[in-house]
Amino acid sequence: MDRGAALKLFSRAIAAGTLAVVAAAHAAEPAPSKALRDFFDRMEAPDRKAFFDAYVDNTTKFILTAIRLTTPDQKAHAQKRMQGWINDFNALASGK
Numbered sequence: 001m002d003r004g005a006a007l008k009l010f011s012r013a014i015a016a017g018t019l020a021v022v023a024a025a026h027a028a029e030p031a032p033s034k035a036l037r038d039f040f041d042r043m044e045a046p047d048r049k050a051f052f053d054a055y056v057d058n059t060t061k062f063i064l065t066a067i068r069l070t071t072p073d074q075k076a077h078a079q080k081r082m083q084g085w086i087n088d089f090n091a092l093a094s095g096k
Contacts (some may be wrong), residue, residue: 001062
């Protein structure tokens with residue numbers, strides 16, 4: 001996989017992660033809220049898609065730069081913190 005394809009895949013994963021956070025916040029609702037539907041619609045609206053795509057791509061590049069500049073200890077610390085967030089979101093989603 002070339003660098004461009006990897007960046008695009010990573011940016012989509014970041015966007016999906018962002019959407020997962022929004023979805024987890026609304027998980028207790030029986031049907032998707034209007035705000036959640038509006039959020040998804042805005043991201044894919046033709047007049048805004050270019051903005052959101054550029055936002056995701058630039059955020060991805062920023063994160064990759066930060067990752068490349070960190071020490072192994074900093075990476076381990078970040079991984080531990082992110083795993084904590086993952087556990088918290090999983091608990092939220094399961095209603096615990």
